[in-house]
Amino acid sequence: MSEANENKEYTWINPLGVWGAKGGNYEVTSNQVSDPSDVWRKNTGYKVPTSKVGRLKHYHIWDNHNEKLWKRLRWWPTRRHLLHVKGIYNRKTLNAEKKILDRRPIYWVICMVILFIGPLLFPSSMQSSLLTAGATFGIFAAINVCWTLIIGTASIFSLATYAVVGVAAFLTSWLSINFGMPWFSLPLIGAAIGFAMGGLIALPALRLDGFYYALLTLGLNELCRVYFTTSQEFGSASGGLYGADSYLSESWSPAVQSHASYYIALMILIGALVLFRFVNGKRLGRILRMAPEKREAFAEACGVDYKRARIQIFILTSAALGLIGGLYTAHFRGVAFSIFSFDTVLLGLAMLTIGGIGKAEGAILGTLVVVFLDRVMIEWGPMRHFLIGALMLASVLWLNNGYFGIKQQFNAWRDKKRGEWRSTRTEKGGEALPEEATEIDDKDDLYFRRYDKMQRDYLKTLITPEIIAEHKAKPLGQHSEALERVLLYFRRAKMEDKYALHRVGPDGPFKIIAFSGVRGVSPRVVEDKEYPTEEAGYHGVFMRRVHDLLES
Amino acid sequence: MDLTFLITNAVIVACIYGLIAVAVSITWSSLGLINLGYGFVFSFAGYGAYLVSERISEHPVLVIAAAILSGALAGILICLVVFIPLHDKQNFTTRGMIATLAISLIGSQSLLMYFGPRAKALPELFGFWKVEIGGLVLTSDKIGIVVCSVIMLVGVVLWMRSSRRGLEIRAMMMNPHAASIVGIGIRSTGIYVMAMTGAMAGLAAALLSQTYYVSPFGGLTPLIKGVSIALCGGLGSVQGAVIAAIILGFTEAATSRFLGGQYVLITQFLVIISILIIRPRGISGLLDKAREQ
Numbered sequence A: 001m002s003e004a005n006e007n008k009e010y011t012w013i014n015p016l017g018v019w020g021a022k023g024g025n026y027e028v029t030s031n032q033v034s035d036p037s038d039v040w041r042k043n044t045g046y047k048v049p050t051s052k053v054g055r056l057k058h059y060h061i062w063d064n065h066n067e068k069l070w071k072r073l074r075w076w077p078t079r080r081h082l083l084h085v086k087g088i089y090n091r092k093t094l095n096a097e098k099k100i101l102d103r104r105p106i107y108w109v110i111c112m113v114i115l116f117i118g119p120l121l122f123p124s125s126m127q128s129s130l131l132t133a134g135a136t137f138g139i140f141a142a143i144n145v146c147w148t149l150i151i152g153t154a155s156i157f158s159l160a161t162y163a164v165v166g167v168a169a170f171l172t173s174w175l176s177i178n179f180g181m182p183w184f185s186l187p188l189i190g191a192a193i194g195f196a197m198g199g200l201i202a203l204p205a206l207r208l209d210g211f212y213y214a215l216l217t218l219g220l221n222e223l224c225r226v227y228f229t230t231s232q233e234f235g236s237a238s239g240g241l242y243g244a245d246s247y248l249s250e251s252w253s254p255a256v257q258s259h260a261s262y263y264i265a266l267m268i269l270i271g272a273l274v275l276f277r278f279v280n281g282k283r284l285g286r287i288l289r290m291a292p293e294k295r296e297a298f299a300e301a302c303g304v305d306y307k308r309a310r311i312q313i314f315i316l317t318s319a320a321l322g323l324i325g326g327l328y329t330a331h332f333r334g335v336a337f338s339i340f341s342f343d344t345v346l347l348g349l350a351m352l353t354i355g356g357i358g359k360a361e362g363a364i365l366g367t368l369v370v371v372f373l374d375r376v377m378i379e380w381g382p383m384r385h386f387l388i389g390a391l392m393l394a395s396v397l398w399l400n401n402g403y404f405g406i407k408q409q410f411n412a413w414r415d416k417k418r419g420e421w422r423s424t425r426t427e428k429g430g431e432a433l434p435e436e437a438t439e440i441d442d443k444d445d446l447y448f449r450r451y452d453k454m455q456r457d458y459l460k461t462l463i464t465p466e467i468i469a470e471h472k473a474k475p476l477g478q479h480s481e482a483l484e485r486v487l488l489y490f491r492r493a494k495m496e497d498k499y500a501l502h503r504v505g506p507d508g509p510f511k512i513i514a515f516s517g518v519r520g521v522s523p524r525v526v527e528d529k530e531y532p533t534e535e536a537g538y539h540g541v542f543m544r545r546v547h548d549l550l551e552s
Numbered sequence B: 001m002d003l004t005f006l007i008t009n010a011v012i013v014a015c016i017y018g019l020i021a022v023a024v025s026i027t028w029s030s031l032g033l034i035n036l037g038y039g040f041v042f043s044f045a046g047y048g049a050y051l052v053s054e055r056i057s058e059h060p061v062l063v064i065a066a067a068i069l070s071g072a073l074a075g076i077l078i079c080l081v082v083f084i085p086l087h088d089k090q091n092f093t094t095r096g097m098i099a100t101l102a103i104s105l106i107g108s109q110s111l112l113m114y115f116g117p118r119a120k121a122l123p124e125l126f127g128f129w130k131v132e133i134g135g136l137v138l139t140s141d142k143i144g145i146v147v148c149s150v151i152m153l154v155g156v157v158l159w160m161r162s163s164r165r166g167l168e169i170r171a172m173m174m175n176p177h178a179a180s181i182v183g184i185g186i187r188s189t190g191i192y193v194m195a196m197t198g199a200m201a202g203l204a205a206a207l208l209s210q211t212y213y214v215s216p217f218g219g220l221t222p223l224i225k226g227v228s229i230a231l232c233g234g235l236g237s238v239q240g241a242v243i244a245a246i247i248l249g250f251t252e253a254a255t256s257r258f259l260g261g262q263y264v265l266i267t268q269f270l271v272i273i274s275i276l277i278i279r280p281r282g283i284s285g286l287l288d289k290a291r292e293q
Helices: A036-044 A105-115 A124-154 A160-177 A185-207 A211-230 A254-282 A281-292 A296-301 A306-332 A342-355 A358-376 A383-398 A403-425 A443-462 A465-473 A483-492 A534-551 B002-031 B040-056 B060-086 B092-115 B140-164 B166-172 B176-181 B185-210 B220-233 B238-258 B261-278
Strands: A008-012 A027-031 A085-088 A094-101 A240-242 A335-338 A499-503 A510-514 B130-133 B136-139
Touching: A008 A335, A027 A105, A027 A483, A036 A443, A036 B176, A094 A105, A105 A211, A105 A254, A124 A254, A124 A281, A124 A306, A124 A342, A124 A358, A160 A185, A160 A240, A160 A306, A160 A335, A160 A510, A185 A211, A185 A306, A211 A342, A211 B092, A211 B176, A211 B220, A211 B261, A254 A281, A254 A358, A281 A306, A281 B060, A296 A306, A296 B185, A306 A335, A335 B140, A342 A358, A342 A383, A342 A403, A342 B092, A342 B220, A358 A383, A358 A403, A383 A510, A383 B060, A383 B092, A403 B238, A443 A483, A443 A534, A443 B136, A465 A483, A465 A534, B002 B040, B002 B136, B002 B140, B002 B166, B002 B185, B002 B238, B040 B060, B040 B092, B040 B130, B040 B220, B060 B092, B136 B140, B140 B166, B140 B185, B166 B176, B185 B220, B220 B238, B220 B261
Parallel strands: none
Antiparallel strands: A008 A027, A085 A094, A240 A335, A499 A510, B130 B136
């Protein structure tokens, strides 16, 4: 209630008095009313520095197809589009535009092209070491993409990946050395071994969960390591098993051999990515992502057979890993014990963590970083592993989900900060918030809300004990300026929740009701209090409205 | 004779790995952190003891104290680097585990860079004497190992039972949220827990160095064995860890006696796998009581 306008009485002359309203007074003693434009100036003036509202469009705006039919490229023979493109209308200019909703396929293609023309870009002094590292990268990235299917899609923390690859690689090397198996049979034999291993490691996964399963698979890895390193047949003396048949002919020149190994490793990686796409993006992947650990009961209640899906994913990825194991043998002409070592598992985990667990691109980026540090920067010595550990620690400490989770994490952080900044500069009161305003299409509504808020701010200053007393004394008829302004506002309210008087008996008493605002829906009774006369009822309604105004 | 020899060996192995297992177990149940950095704590404590024995004195009490103190220091380091920044972040369990693995990688590489790849030997802590009880010859190091680890374990259990800090740790084990609501600081408790468990790992390092040498990557096998025992006994249960340590110690002793030393890990993991398949939460872990995040 305003105190500035007390004691300043003046006589208000009713401009409508010439029409001679019944019972109306032509001159009323009134309190001085403050100037409504003060509130306007206060509300429209900028008190704090504000930044521009809305979002900057940082993507290219593609033209629309206009009158022509929209021709889209599709994956033959499906009706699936090459790119997820949507036709939209620009909110501001109302021009028709096209927007690529998912730009990741473009980035994948660019990266793959870079990998394919990579050997042309390598400096000639490091050509051979980079090609060797590239081949290692291709194979390890393929392994990690398959691992991502288990650790990300199925969210089972399995550490037995390298054990499966290693067992397949050792058995195929042994078969190739002792029985002269040709190289093209090795991946198939490896896949069969992987299939069997998959069944073996899938069964405990149904019973154990979380770290108990991680330990079990780590134990399996250790078991394989100890078995292979101590057994005579698998070359415990020479540190590995070498001399298997390979697709790289010895008669080729070293440059041809290293180029061939590089491109074959890339092909293996692409094969793994295709597998990832067709498992993660299809039915099996969706089932598995619906039934992560500790939510199996919910998935089961929805009719998802998660156990079957888990066995399927284990067998599928293990067969793929076995295949990669066979290719590993055929690629490197054998295999060393280091594939089972704890360091390999640790580096593999570092690869997944740096890129972000659960994403194929994360697995590949992490592999690229770790293989580059580990195999190319050999002159750095123990510093390499120190750096890899530091990267792993940093990505775990500061990033929620590795490198490819940065964007999401940054957006969440920015939205949080925006909320904080917004709350420092906005006042509540029905006005639309700047960020909300960009999403509301009817801009008239925004202006109405803003005006209404200012009007209520102003009217609140007019509510004084005097006008309440004045209304109580005379609910109808001509009032002072302040009361008249308030009453005009009240009368103009929307029908929804507007108050009215309900005559209970033929001569009273009266009760306050509120209209529903919807045709056919009856009004609700607001309170049980009964007013003996119509005037008392009017004043009751007035007091409720004053109360609502001051509360708003 | 064979059987008694077997039992003494089993008890000794159980004592050393049991220390790490109990440490892993307490860390998990009170902080919710699977600490795979004990390998680093182990090596760090071994090198701490080695430095003291080289530079200051070879007195056994000093060397053991140095191992315990440097173990506690490494534990506090892991707490400051991993637990305190991460404990309220999303996906803490997995991230905490990976972060401790990263610490272990970084720590081992730093030790390798500083001390070089050659293994170091600690002095004989318990002298050279023998006791014969009813035909059973016990050497000094065996008695010393058992006595030290039992003193440490009993001390830790008593401290957890009777002290104010122990009460806080037990409260965190029961319900971490409720504990923090009633005013128990998660971070300060984390430091106590990690210092205490690091001290246990440090003692284990000093005791194991009587058989093996101290090397940058020497903590890996004790870590894997300790974590296996802790999981096998049921995470969060001290009794379970002790029982599992005895079972696995017996397996190790029996395997090396009857099959040969190279099969120890194989039989141990077969035993662990079969125990876990029969009881998915370990020997004395209950499904409902297991700490779920």
